[in-house]
Amino acid sequence: MKKRILIVGPINMDLVLKIPRFPIRGENLYGESLKVIPGGKGANQAVAVSRLGHEALMAGRVGKDHFGELLMDGLRGEGVEVRYVDRDLEAESGTPIMLVEPDGTNTGLISRGANGRFSVESAAKLAEPIRAVDLVLLQLELPHEPIAEVIRLARSQGKPVVLDAGPPCTEPFAEFFDVSVLSPNEFEAEALTGLSVSDERSALRAARLLLAKGPEAVVIKLGARGALLVSAGQERLFPAFRVHTVDTIAAGDAFTAALAASLVEGKELEEAVLFANAAGALATTKPGAQPSMPNRQEIEALLASAPSDR
Numbered sequence: 001m002k003k004r005i006l007i008v009g010p011i012n013m014d015l016v017l018k019i020p021r022f023p024i025r026g027e028n029l030y031g032e033s034l035k036v037i038p039g040g041k042g043a044n045q046a047v048a049v050s051r052l053g054h055e056a057l058m059a060g061r062v063g064k065d066h067f068g069e070l071l072m073d074g075l076r077g078e079g080v081e082v083r084y085v086d087r088d089l090e091a092e093s094g095t096p097i098m099l100v101e102p103d104g105t106n107t108g109l110i111s112r113g114a115n116g117r118f119s120v121e122s123a124a125k126l127a128e129p130i131r132a133v134d135l136v137l138l139q140l141e142l143p144h145e146p147i148a149e150v151i152r153l154a155r156s157q158g159k160p161v162v163l164d165a166g167p168p169c170t171e172p173f174a175e176f177f178d179v180s181v182l183s184p185n186e187f188e189a190e191a192l193t194g195l196s197v198s199d200e201r202s203a204l205r206a207a208r209l210l211l212a213k214g215p216e217a218v219v220i221k222l223g224a225r226g227a228l229l230v231s232a233g234q235e236r237l238f239p240a241f242r243v244h245t246v247d248t249i250a251a252g253d254a255f256t257a258a259l260a261a262s263l264v265e266g267k268e269l270e271e272a273v274l275f276a277n278a279a280g281a282l283a284t285t286k287p288g289a290q291p292s293m294p295n296r297q298e299i300e301a302l303l304a305s306a307p308s309d310r
Helices: 041-051 066-077 113-117 120-124 127-132 144-156 186-193 200-212 251-264 269-283 296-305
Strands: 004-008 012-018 033-039 055-063 081-088 095-100 106-111 135-138 161-164 181-183 217-221 227-231 234-238
Touching: 004 041, 004 127, 004 251, 012 066, 033 041, 033 066, 041 055, 041 066, 041 135, 041 251, 055 066, 055 113, 066 081, 081 113, 120 144, 127 144, 135 144, 135 251, 144 161, 161 251, 181 251, 186 200, 186 217, 200 217, 200 227, 200 234, 217 251, 217 269, 227 269, 234 269, 251 269, 269 296
Parallel strands: 004 055, 004 135, 012 095, 055 081, 135 161, 161 181, 181 217
Antiparallel strands: 012 033, 095 106, 217 227, 227 234
8 A cells, every 4th residue: 555755855956977086185087977867865765765656745945946946847757746845045956966986986065055944944844744644754964953853743743753864963863863763874873873883793883872872773774785773672684685886876765765665564674674775776776866766666576586595
């Protein structure tokens, strides 16, 4: 049965440039190509949720500029409900510049634009849609105080909340831990705990520390090493799927959206993380952010082809 998920997060237009290597300071370096691709962690996850067959309600801000128009049209074209996206008359749309190295590693420089003007008042307007959805999905690319307010609203109404703890945050609000699932990557886990996360053992220490702060479960995205699930009843590492990586842009977004979609369907945590792991892997096989979000058929095909002992 189709569920309703409210995604609160940034909406960007990514400028993606392939480079032969990372430039040194002050160096001018020629890139191979420049692509203009819709992105933003929130918008990426909304597209992923829609492609997985659920109703995605997007909340955020874009500028009253050409990129803003393209971003709104793109979300509508993916079946995402955009009535809760505000058009900002005083700021440009968010615009990251993504540098992609030959091995697929990406590094971003981000102009937040309208995303940075999402406020507590913006969050308060979401009380009504929160009542009407089955799950709330958030990230930390928007200002943190309104994100904390959205979590407070959702939890006061008994709604499950999945928080993608990126980008790294060293001064989290207490509300960030009052969630159903907290899902950082290694760098984000380091920022939240102060612990170095470099392997499975250190990731496990960080996950245990985060779990003690209040979330019902912690899922650390470990990139090529897979994903680590820690909850009150289980600790399990899910190895990464072997795929041909084109770039890693938005792989974490595909992962978290698939995790949220699985949980809202009633799947157990282990099954949800396995499904999310496959989604994240598939996102690395296509260039860009939103265009790389996989659909359910692609994920199920990868799961069916994987070894049965996963």
